[in-house]
Amino acid sequence: MYICVCNAVTETDIKKAVKNGANCLHHLETSLGVSNQCGSCICDATACLDRAMESQMHSANPFSI
Numbered sequence: 001m002y003i004c005v006c007n008a009v010t011e012t013d014i015k016k017a018v019k020n021g022a023n024c025l026h027h028l029e030t031s032l033g034v035s036n037q038c039g040s041c042i043c044d045a046t047a048c049l050d051r052a053m054e055s056q057m058h059s060a061n062p063f064s065i
C-alpha cells in the first residue's frame with residue numbers, strides 16, 4: 001500500500017527503512033523522500049513508522065508481549 005503517493009513510497013519501503021535504522025519522520029524524509037512534496041502523507045507515514053518500530057521491537061525481544 002502506498003503511504004506517500006508523491007514519492008511512490010510503500011509501507012514495505014518504510015519497514016525496510018526501519019530495519020536499516022530509521023526511527024523518525026526526518027529519517028524517512030531524507031532516505032525515501034516521504035513528506036517532502038505535498039506533505040499529505042505525514043500522519044500516515046508517522047503511523048506506519050510507529051507500527052514498524054513496534055513490530056521490530058517485538059521481534060527483537062521474543063519474550064515481550
Ligand code: FES
Binds near residue numbers: 006034037039042
Ligand atoms: S503524499 Fe507524500 S509528499 Fe505528497
